[in-house]
Amino acid sequence: MVLALLYRELAKTDINLLVRFRQGRFLTVPELNRLAEAAQYRVDDLSYEDADGPGDSKIIDIRRIRMRRSAAIVEVNAVAVATQASRLRYMADFLDFLSTYVGSTLPAVQRKELALESAGALKAFLAQVPRVSRRAKLGAREGLSKEDQDRLLKVINPDSPDNPWQRGFVRHRNWLIVVLLLATGMRRGELLGLQIRDLDQRLPKLRILRRADASEDPRRIQPNTKTNDREVELRPAIMRAVWGYINDRRRKIKAARKHPQLIVADDGQPLSLQSIDKIFRQLREACPGLPVTLTSHVMRHTWNERFSEQAELLGLTDAVEEKARNEQQGWADNSKSAATYTRRHASRKGRELALKLQEQLDVPDN
Structure with missing residues (x-):
């Protein structure tokens, strides 16, 4: 579910992770901020009607129709803070793994640049992980x-x-x-x-x-x-x-x-x-x-x-x-x-x- 959220959010802005990493470039901080924002909400409440890029199938998924209809009367709802924190950590781990894996196939200079970019960007990304108490509502939205x-x-x-x-x-x-x-x-x-x-x-x-x-x-x-x-x-x-x-x-x-x-x-x-x-x-x-x-x-x-x-x-x-x-x-x-x-x-x-x-x-x- 977290990877589905990740890829859907990236698809909204036509970002292909493999292509990006093969170019020796990591996600920018604004792009990561968008992922962090989406991680706050229930996936079913987020709108993905524009996620398909040009040339994709023209077939309309019935789930999209249901999502649009529900969005008209229900405001996007936040998930629990613990869920948000877990999503951000999972995304960071996956992005770190994939960039390292793809980076290993690149020339030395590109591999080094990708590693430096990813380290800095992921540090900023993980700084947005809310602190979560095991018991209570610390970190809940205020x-x-x-x-x-x-x-x-x-x-x-x-x-x-x-x-x-x-x-x-x-x-x-x-x-x-x-x-x-x-x-x-x-x-x-x-x-x-x-x-x-x-x-x-x-x-x-x-x-x-x-x-x-x-x-x-x-x-x-x-x-x-x-x-x-x-x-x-x-x-x-x-x-x-x-x-x-x-x-x-x-x-x-x-x-x-x-x-x-x-x-x-x-x-x-x-x-x-x-x-x-x-x-x-x-x-x-x-x-x-x-x-x-x-x-x-x-x-x-x-x-x-x-x-x-x-x-x-x-x-x-x-x-x-x-x-x-x-x-x-x-x-x-x-x-x-x-x-x-x-x-x-x-x-x-x-x-x-x-x-x-x-x-x-x-x-x-x-």
Whole structure:
């Protein structure tokens, strides 16, 4: 299964391992980062409809149809951290073995260059293996730290010299994507499902609605909302930024006027789920200081952890906090989903309580 995942991801970018290694070249760090990212998710949830290269069979596998159909309504799910770590180590071992095997058939100079490349690249690759406790959830996905959140917002700013995109429209749109994800905690599918008519023109509010099989959505895999319909209030400044994007940027793209979706590509077509993943992959590659685990879903974890911190500052009871969170995230009243998204906050509170207990011990200072 791991090798199948490896080869499918390589096929997406037309990489043939044997050909590459016979040329005396190893995989690049960005290519390995893509493998590391894919290793976080369930294979059945990943889309491989474009994996076949030119000239491959035109026969459509029924499993692909099922995968596309399910992807339209189910967001990509993460595997356990232990599974992710195991996949990365297995991939590294296989790539090391195959490059060494192929390298032994090459001239001495090429063999040496391939060995040096592979050693450096695999060291960077293995650095992404998460630490896994035998018992618990250490290493499970968390939100961004305050420092990483500030670094992300600084990099994504349209006027930042470190912003990885060149075109003004793309810079502003991607900045708005990150801001809306951090501000609302919505999923990428919910963001891409937003239509301009979902925005309140009088108040700083937007509606997140379920639209299964929407006739006005031309995307083959339609992003969708998994949770309940809900209304989300924004700060006026953020709402002004949304309308500024619509009136000053989006409106200038004639093809975009045919589509109701808020977030579009620079050719006017509604943006795809894969494009959101690409945006965060480009951010990670362009800005090594950002976490290698940075994805759109980490924004959701970040929102939930900030929500817990604010609830604590306001002195909300657990019951009130839970009800408020469930309403904001579109969860059922009795949902326990918050536990998945508040690990960093819960861990910090646990440490604080544990230290308080230790204060009761009579241990003299040396």
